[in-house]
Amino acid sequence: MTIVRDRVATTLHALPGKRRINPILVVVVAGAIIVALTYTLPAFRTYQLATVGAYFCVTAGLTVLTGLNGQLSLGHGALMATGAYTLALWQNKFNMLIPGVIVAILVTTAVGAIIGLAAARLRGPYLAGLTLAVAVVVPSISSTFDGTFNSDQGLPVALNPPPESILVEQWQAWVCWIAALVTVLALAYLTRGRFGRDMRAVRDDETAAKLAGISVARTQVLAFVVSAACAGLGGALFAVLSQSVSPGAFPLTLSLFLLMAIVIGGLGRLVGALIGALLLVALPAIAQEIGQSAGSQRLEGNLALTFFGVVLVVVMIAAPGGLTSIRLRRTKTTRTRNELKQKGR
C-alpha cells in the first residue's frame, strides 16, 4: 500500500510546477517570430516553415499520447490521411476552408475515438500491432472505394487563392502556424490541468490511478481522441500545402517518422515535438541535397529513411534516461519480469 501511495505522490510532485512559463507568452513570441520569418525567408523556405507547422500539430498531439499517457500509436499517419481526405472531399464540394478544417478535425476525432476505444483495452505490443495494421491498411481503402477516393491518383484540393497582397507561401505559413500555435496552447493547458495529471497517473501505474479515483479507460480514450484531433488538423494542413491528397503521401514510414520525431526530442515534451517537426522537414531536405550532389536518385529518399531509423535505435538504446517518461502501465509485472531477467543474465 505504501508503494502505491508513494507512486501517486511522486506522480503529483512531478508536475511542471516549478518554473512555469506562461504558455500564452510563449505562443505570442513564437507567433511574432514566425511572422517576421515569413517576411524575410525566401519563398521555398517559407513553404518549409509552413510544413514544420503542419508536422508540429501532429507531433505535439502524438507526444501527449505516447509520452504522457504511455500509448504507442503507429496509426497517426493514417489519421492524418483521414483529415487530409476529408478536407479534400469537403473543399471540392463546398470550397470553404475554415469549416472544412473543422469538419476534417471532427471526422478524424470520430475515427480516433473508435481506435481509442479499442486501444484502451490493449497493451504494449498488441496496441502497437493494431495501430500498425491501421497505418498499413488505411491507405488501401482509397483503392477499395476508388469512386470516392480515386485510388492511387488521389484527389486534388480546390482552394481559393489568398489575397493578392501576400504570397501563397506566406499565407500557407500563417495558416499552418496559427493552427499549430492554437493546438500547442490548447495542449499545454490541457496537460497542465487535471487531465494531464490523470494521464500521467494512468501511464505510471494503472492500479494506483484507479485507487485515486481516476477512470483509466476514460482517460486513455480521451488522450487518444485529443491526439487524433491534432493529427486530423495536421493532415488537413498537409492537404492545403500540397493541394492534393493521395495514399502515397501517407505510407507506413510516415507514422514511423512521427514516432522518431517525438522520441528524439524527449517523449511527452512539447518542445521535443517542435524539434522533431523541424527535423522531419530539415533532414529529408538535407538528404535530398546530398543525393542530388552525388547524382543518385536512390540516395535522396532513402538516406533520410536510414538516418531516421538510426536515430530511433540509437536514442532508444543510448539515452533511455531521456525516455523515462515512457514507463508503461503494468509497471509491477514488467518490473518483476525485468528484475528476473537482469538476474538471469
Place this chain on the structure above:
Amino acid sequence: MDRFLFLTFDGLSRGAVYAAFALALVLIWRAARIVNFAQGAMAVATVYAGYSVTNATGSYWLGFVVAIVGGLVLGAAVERVVMRFVDHSSPLNGVVVALGLVLIIQGVLGMIYGNEFLPAPTAFSRDAFEVGGVALLSRYDIFVFASVGAVVVLLTLLFTRTPTGLRMRAAAFAPDVSRLLGVPVGGMLTLGWALAAAVGSLAGLLVIPTELGLHPTAMDVVFISAFTAAVLGGLDSPIGAVIGGLVVGLLLSYVSGYLGATVAPMAVLILLVVVLLGRPDGLFTRARTKARAA
C-alpha cells in the same frame, strides 16, 4: 463450387506462408517477450540477398540457401548487436527499436536496389494442375506446403526431442534456474532469434514471388496478416500460429475471390480488431502462459 475449391487451396497455400511467418513471430515472443516488428523488413533484406546471388549465378537454389543462411546471420546479429542492449523495462522500447530497424533496413535496401518492384524468381511453375477440369494446385503450392511442413516438423523435433531445444525452452521459461544449471541463456536467446529470422526468410522467399515482387516494403501487409495469425493463435502457441496462419490465409483468399482483392487488407484489420477485443490471448493459449504474457 469449382471456384470455392480453387480459393480454398489458394488460401491454404497463402495461409501456409502466413503460418511460417507467424511461427517466426511466436519463436521470438516465446524466447524474449518481444514482438519483432522488424521481422518483415529482415525477411525482405535476406530475399534481396538471395535475389542478387540468383541473378549472379543463375541458380535459384543457391539464392534460396543464401537467403535462409542470411536470415540466420541477420537474426543473430540483430539480437547480439541491437536487441541485447535495449532496456526492456518497458515493452515499448523493444517495439520502437524494432521499428527503427525497419526504417534502416528499408532505407539501405532502397539505396542499393532502388524503390522499384523487381521480379522475384520462382523455382516451380505457378500454373495449377487441373483435376477433373478444376484448377486446384500448382507445383509451387506443393513446394510451399512441403517447405512449411518441413519447418514445422523440424522445429517441433528441435524443441521436443533435442537437448538444445530443451535448453532453449528452459532459458525462455526460467532464465535464473537455467543459468544455475549451466545453460548459456544469452546464447539460447541468440539462437532463438537466428532461427526465427531464418523461418521469416523462408516465408519471404515463398510469398514475395506470388505478390507484386521484390520491394523494400513488400512484407508490410504480410507482416500484418502474420501478426493477426499469431495473435489469433495466441502469441505463445506455435500450433496456434500455424492454425491462425491457415485461417487468415483462407479468409484472405475468400475475401479477395468473392469481394475483390482491394478489400482483403480491410478484412485482416477487422479480423485483428475482433480477435484483440474478443479474445486477446488467442484461441490456443493456456491459462498458465496467459498470466505470464500479461
